[in-house]
Amino acid sequence: MNIEFSAEDEQFRAEVQAFLAEKLTPDMQEEARRTTTVFADKDLAMRWQEVLVEKGWAVPAWPVEHGGTDWTPTQKYIWSQECTKSHAPGLIPLGLRMLAPVIFKYGTPEQKAEYLPKMLSGEHYWCQGYSEPGSGSDLSSLKTRAEKDGDNYIVNGTKIWTTHAQFADHIFCLVRTDPSVRPQAGITFLLIPMDLPGVTVEPIITIAGDHEVNQVFFDDVRVPQSNRLGPENEGWTAAKYLLEFERGGGGAAVRINESIAELKNIAGAEINGAAPLMEDPGFAAQIAELEIRNEALQFQELVTLDRVSKGDSPGPASSLAKNSSVEIDQMVNTLKLEAINYYGLPHANMISMNGYTEAWVGPEYAETVTPRYINSRAASIFGGAKEVQKNIIAKVVLGL
Ligand SMILES: Cc1cc2nc3c(=O)[nH]c(=O)nc-3n(C[C@H](O)[C@H](O)[C@H](O)COP(=O)(O)OP(=O)(O)OC[C@H]3O[C@@H](n4cnc5c(N)ncnc54)[C@H](O)[C@@H]3O)c2cc1C
Numbered sequence: 001m002n003i004e005f006s007a008e009d010e011q012f013r014a015e016v017q018a019f020l021a022e023k024l025t026p027d028m029q030e031e032a033r034r035t036t037t038v039f040a041d042k043d044l045a046m047r048w049q050e051v052l053v054e055k056g057w058a059v060p061a062w063p064v065e066h067g068g069t070d071w072t073p074t075q076k077y078i079w080s081q082e083c084t085k086s087h088a089p090g091l092i093p094l095g096l097r098m099l100a101p102v103i104f105k106y107g108t109p110e111q112k113a114e115y116l117p118k119m120l121s122g123e124h125y126w127c128q129g130y131s132e133p134g135s136g137s138d139l140s141s142l143k144t145r146a147e148k149d150g151d152n153y154i155v156n157g158t159k160i161w162t163t164h165a166q167f168a169d170h171i172f173c174l175v176r177t178d179p180s181v182r183p184q185a186g187i188t189f190l191l192i193p194m195d196l197p198g199v200t201v202e203p204i205i206t207i208a209g210d211h212e213v214n215q216v217f218f219d220d221v222r223v224p225q226s227n228r229l230g231p232e233n234e235g236w237t238a239a240k241y242l243l244e245f246e247r248g249g250g251g252a253a254v255r256i257n258e259s260i261a262e263l264k265n266i267a268g269a270e271i272n273g274a275a276p277l278m279e280d281p282g283f284a285a286q287i288a289e290l291e292i293r294n295e296a297l298q299f300q301e302l303v304t305l306d307r308v309s310k311g312d313s314p315g316p317a318s319s320l321a322k323n324s325s326v327e328i329d330q331m332v333n334t335l336k337l338e339a340i341n342y343y344g345l346p347h348a349n350m351i352s353m354n355g356y357t358e359a360w361v362g363p364e365y366a367e368t369v370t371p372r373y374i375n376s377r378a379a380s381i382f383g384g385a386k387e388v389q390k391n392i393i394a395k396v397v398l399g400l
Helices: 007-023 026-033 042-055 073-085 093-106 109-121 235-247 252-269 281-309 317-344 346-353 369-380 386-397
Strands: 126-129 145-149 152-160 170-176 187-193 199-205 211-224
Touching (some): 007 042, 026 042, 093 126, 093 170, 152 170, 187 235, 317 369
Parallel strands (some): 126 170
Antiparallel strands (some): 152 211
């Protein structure tokens, strides 16, 4: 396998770099650099989305006739690499990258016409209603019920850990329409406006002090049957299809590289006894190990890119890459926390999280370390928990 990028790809990279240099403003870069939550702040993400929509680069993976690009998998990879390197805000993937492919595959022409343009323009803001209390990894045990009544479904139940539900005006939901069959066979995929009577959102404040996730309640919510995506009781197929896009992606190694560079800066500035922490052989060795593991991850991503470019699916590589990237990222955040010492105490964290920057007495680089450390713990749970990914690797790769 040749891992060099072609001359055309390098030319494309230069075009992307020129665009980012022109359109990505320093204040957007700075706000993105200070983001400690999983997703960027909604306003920031929407500002950047508007710029990208104007250029035609907001949704590279969509069909060209719907506003996508004709980029090759390599060009998409380069685009995501360059955005990360430039500290561009991430667009919110819930609608654009997760729901949209499902609408393309299972939506009616009316649903495509209604939802896709509004998702792209930002008129609709989506959240994901999959998980329930007691139904996360074991998603097919979900209990939210939808019973037919004339042209409507009456929905009752609750969804939990719903990211950005406080901002969303629509939620895509898995609901149980037939409790009498095996769990996977009785599930339906519904698109639900959040302003319907009976929908309420309660915030969940995480131990990092941020409000990113919520619990959503449905009390006798009347949802038109025309809001069903795909056939009744066949929602599980669409649900699994969507998860491929939630778990896929790639490009984590470049982001982690940036984070390792930050760690080295911190360790170079923090004094351990009489010398910078970076000169401590034990600490430097831990960083070196993470750099090596991250380089291996980067090669793994390139191997996957090669497969996808030849028309194959990523296969179990996405489970391997997810676990490796999360582990490395969490370790980098742990070393940063160790390096900043008492500036990482919870009190300092709360000052930083609540925006009382005038009360912050530590170095600027330390401000975001604790919230980011805490928030990164969630990554081994969402998008397929670590142990569940290991089960997949054991079965599919090791044949156990
Ligand atoms: C920050 C964050 C944002 C999220 N956003 C959303 C969202 O927007 N929408 C949404 O629908 N959901 C969301 N989730 C929920 C997420 O998908 C679930 O938390 C995840 O699927 C795990 O489910 P659970 O929380 O019920 O934990 P459980 O499934 O109960 O898992 C608990 C522990 O048991 C382990 N475990 C479970 N099953 C097995 C097994 N078979 N073998 C070995 N170990 C196992 C897990 O690995 C984990 O360590 C979010 C979660 C987080 C943390």
